[in-house]
Amino acid sequence: MPNNDEVVLSLRDFSKKFGSGCDYCQNPDAELQKNMCPECHTVYAVRNASLDLYKGEILGIVGESGSGKSTLMKTLYFDQEATGGEYILHEDDTVDGNVFNVSSQKKRQIRNEQLGMVYQNPIQGLKMDFSSVTNIAEKLIASGNRNVGQMTKRADHFLEKVNIALSRKYEAPKNFSGGMQQRVQIAKALSNYPPILLLDEVTTGLDLSVQADVLELIKEIQRDMGVSMIVVSHDLAIIRMLCDRTMVMLDGRVIEHGITDQILEDPQHKYTQQLVYSIL
């Protein structure tokens, strides 16, 4: 095995269910109707998902709407609580073991210091009425920064990196186009140099030119800053461009995973084949 290959994040047997569950669906191998228990109608958004994210890699997650991709991402960012499973952040010495079990205060700290999240909808990631600089400062203050001069400098640096004209940095994102909002969101997520970045459908709805900008930026961040990323997308072309490895989810389960070109060129699962044959 490569000796310089470090896992930064792992997830084991992660599940998220909505409902109480019953004897029938507690069995991990029980047949469900898509992701719903036929007996008690509990919905399993994610079922027994496991993954490892390595330092500096981009891991892709693909799957149809409702397959559990966003639930997985939101749980990693503590927007939702897990029903079960183990979540380990290997580079964090302050937490011993399962991160799902730590206090909410500790979770907040982890989220502020180690994770960055870019949501599909900028409304979730930004305060629309506050200026771009303030939005970024919010993240920096949360991670312990108190020096205004420093924070403004940091904000300038990242806004420049995502190509937002500094003359507009005091403007509120609600005045911005969708693409610009998305870029402010990325700047905010990056501002405290998190080692792990979660990107949920970040290019959906952007025009092709802005999409290219964002892709370029993501690759650059990976190369220059060595950030590890999980990228959720249903655009397979984007997955092909960005991701080293890819996981396919269906009805809350991980049905296939591998190196991206293996998934795209030699898909094994029936659903993955369907997905790949649908590429334009």
Place this chain on the structure above:
Amino acid sequence: MIKINDFSKSFTIHHLNQTREAVSGVTFDVKKGEFLGIVGESGSGKSTILKSIYGTYKPTTGAVTYASESFGDVDLHSITDRALIQLRTKEIGYVSQFLKVMPRTTTLELVINSMLEMGIDKDTAAVKAKETLRHFDIPEALWHNYPNTFSGGEKLRLNIACAVVKNPRLLLLDEPTASLDEKSKLKVRETISKLIDNGTTLIGIFHDLEFMDGLCTKVYDMNTKSLEERAV
């Protein structure tokens, strides 16, 4: 360096409820510094073999054993995905007939990036990239253009440049001369000779049988499933 033993590959196509065998009964080995040419008609499974060595396809039966510098002898299909990615970055190169690039990445950046992935520093990468582009006759005027605007031949040369610049131990060539004119073919030939002189092991698919003459040390014929030594 590469040993393929009783290799076969079938594709299961779920929506047709079919399994199709693309290739079967392939056995050959390639030693360090050798150049194996695979010949056969279209659809005989040449690319399937190449892609299975690169790890894109999983063989249905048979092992693909590679003598790696980092891990020793490994079966390319039982190592972890991460180990295979590492081998692809540092040891095994692949040149396809098609160029796939990040949008809005310039030619020069593309070649530089393929070296940065390996951990080479920016300045060294830039110098080497320029050297390589020059070698492949990609005019300096095009270095800051996006490769999607290139002609077929230029794209192919760029593709080869990106792979060669990483100095792989094993290089897989999927019809690298398919759409090239005579002059470009000579360039590719020259590069391949140089790689052979440097001890690189090569496996290539060629339609152009003449091109292989005097380069390949071994030829595998898909029709007869036989391996033949060639004098260089």
